[in-house]
Amino acid sequence: MTAEPAHATPAGRLPSSEAALEAAGQPRALAGELVTLAAHPDTRVRAAVAAHPNTPPHLLGLLSERFAAEVLHNPALTLLRLARPHLLSEFPDVGVAALAALPDAPDWVLDAALRHESVNAVLAVARRPQLSEARIRMLSESGLWQVREAAAQRPDLPPDLLGKLASDDDYDVRKAVALRDDVPEGLLSGLVRDSHSLVRAHVARRLDLPLALIARLAGDTDSDVLSVLARRLDLPPALREQLMNSDDVSVRAATLQAWAVPQDWLRRAEQDPDPDVRAALARRPNLGPDTLLRLSHDEAEPVRRALLERDDLPDEAVVRLAHAPEQDIRLHVASALNLPGAALDVLMTDEDAAVRTVLAVRPDLGEVRLLKLTEDPNAEVRRATALGQQSAPSVLARLCSDTNAGVRRAAALHPALTPEQLSRLAADPDAGVRLSVASRPELGEAFRDQLRRDPDPVVAQAAGRSDQQAAQHFLHP
Numbered sequence: 001m002t003a004e005p006a007h008a009t010p011a012g013r014l015p016s017s018e019a020a021l022e023a024a025g026q027p028r029a030l031a032g033e034l035v036t037l038a039a040h041p042d043t044r045v046r047a048a049v050a051a052h053p054n055t056p057p058h059l060l061g062l063l064s065e066r067f068a069a070e071v072l073h074n075p076a077l078t079l080l081r082l083a084r085p086h087l088l089s090e091f092p093d094v095g096v097a098a099l100a101a102l103p104d105a106p107d108w109v110l111d112a113a114l115r116h117e118s119v120n121a122v123l124a125v126a127r128r129p130q131l132s133e134a135r136i137r138m139l140s141e142s143g144l145w146q147v148r149e150a151a152a153q154r155p156d157l158p159p160d161l162l163g164k165l166a167s168d169d170d171y172d173v174r175k176a177v178a179l180r181d182d183v184p185e186g187l188l189s190g191l192v193r194d195s196h197s198l199v200r201a202h203v204a205r206r207l208d209l210p211l212a213l214i215a216r217l218a219g220d221t222d223s224d225v226l227s228v229l230a231r232r233l234d235l236p237p238a239l240r241e242q243l244m245n246s247d248d249v250s251v252r253a254a255t256l257q258a259w260a261v262p263q264d265w266l267r268r269a270e271q272d273p274d275p276d277v278r279a280a281l282a283r284r285p286n287l288g289p290d291t292l293l294r295l296s297h298d299e300a301e302p303v304r305r306a307l308l309e310r311d312d313l314p315d316e317a318v319v320r321l322a323h324a325p326e327q328d329i330r331l332h333v334a335s336a337l338n339l340p341g342a343a344l345d346v347l348m349t350d351e352d353a354a355v356r357t358v359l360a361v362r363p364d365l366g367e368v369r370l371l372k373l374t375e376d377p378n379a380e381v382r383r384a385t386a387l388g389q390q391s392a393p394s395v396l397a398r399l400c401s402d403t404n405a406g407v408r409r410a411a412a413l414h415p416a417l418t419p420e421q422l423s424r425l426a427a428d429p430d431a432g433v434r435l436s437v438a439s440r441p442e443l444g445e446a447f448r449d450q451l452r453r454d455p456d457p458v459v460a461q462a463a464g465r466s467d468q469q470a471a472q473h474f475l476h477p
Helices: 017-024 031-037 043-051 057-063 068-072 077-083 093-100 107-115 119-126 133-140 145-152 159-166 171-178 185-192 197-204 211-217 223-230 237-244 249-255 263-270 275-282 289-296 301-308 315-322 327-334 341-348 353-360 367-373 379-387 393-400 405-411 419-426 431-438 445-452 457-463 467-473
Strands: none
Touching: 017 031, 017 043, 031 043, 043 057, 043 068, 057 068, 057 077, 057 093, 068 093, 093 107, 093 119, 107 119, 107 133, 119 133, 119 145, 133 145, 133 159, 145 159, 145 171, 159 171, 159 185, 171 185, 171 197, 185 197, 185 211, 197 211, 197 223, 211 223, 223 237, 223 249, 237 249, 249 275, 263 275, 263 289, 275 289, 275 301, 289 301, 289 315, 301 315, 301 327, 315 327, 315 341, 327 341, 327 353, 341 353, 341 367, 353 367, 353 379, 367 379, 367 393, 379 393, 379 405, 393 405, 393 419, 405 431, 419 431, 419 445, 431 445, 431 457, 445 457
16 A cells, blocks of 8 residues: 555646646745645656655655655755654655665665564564675564564574574564575574474475485475475485375375376386376476376366376377366367367367357367357357358358348358358348448448438438448457
């Protein structure tokens, strides 16, 4: 939420931007006038108000979030500090945070932010790239865990504070320590035995984790820790085998997410009793076409969904997915690029009209399949054939004589209609069809003149438009 003044004042009561800028630049501008100008929608005006020495302190606080530099360099700020020693404590926390984040923020601003009751203000100091050691120590002793976490992430953290934060009461702080590059092995040994599994999991992610600590983590009872460990490249063979045979499904699945996996593990994963493990296998890169084809016959939905993420499926596997019982999977297949003909043929007879509708607008369907869809019992499917880019004469002829007026309306917008087809549609008994014809860009004058005399006033009005106006109404795919 912003602390900046709202700009809800009616525009008629505010001066123009040029007049407002001139007024805000007047050295003797009154406080009341500046309060009004602070609600101006022009950011230049509000910035000028933030820099004006006559702007009231409370308004400077509201403007400090968006215009921190202008407030900080306001020439009246020094006098205001003398009159109000705790000036920044009266500012909104977002404003104090913005001031403390400025590269040239002076010490008094940083000290005021550190004393502020809001965590946002203190964090703005904690995230500064350069801080004195005294301030870093103050941050590490904060009563706010978010601030201690930020201190634990600082590269300039004094070494003696590392051990203190490694035993912090809050696990988020200990997690931050666990991810540091400079944690000595002695501290890591303690973090490996941490009471919180997320801390131990963060230790398990360390690239430089000593083998002795890897072995210790392998005896962990938490599946999240073991799953992180299972993805490592540097596991001893016996430990890798142990994790692959874990009773926990998530751990077995995680072993298949490692960069390198023994070939025999892949074969075993195909036969794993849990579908999540087989789905993890289906996501692995560089699987052979035979493996992918076998996985496409898997009866588990998670495996089929995992296969959808791939772009290297053999044609036979794509055809198999076109038979999936899940409608959304078949929709996904129907909209994929470069479908094999066998998959197109399967989807042509799909029981779900939505799948056939997606199929009908494909540019690679071909005249034979498209002509078949113009006979579909569902009008939405037939209409979709008129919305595609294909323009086979036999397809358009059938669409122009469709029994459903909505299909004919869509057909009347197709750019490849012949004059004979246009003539038929211009005399269609449905006014909506005639409106589509009248809305076509570059409609011949003879047709336009005919439709200008249409008994339906909406059609007649559309026919009276210029070509450019008609083109704006015309539906482009």
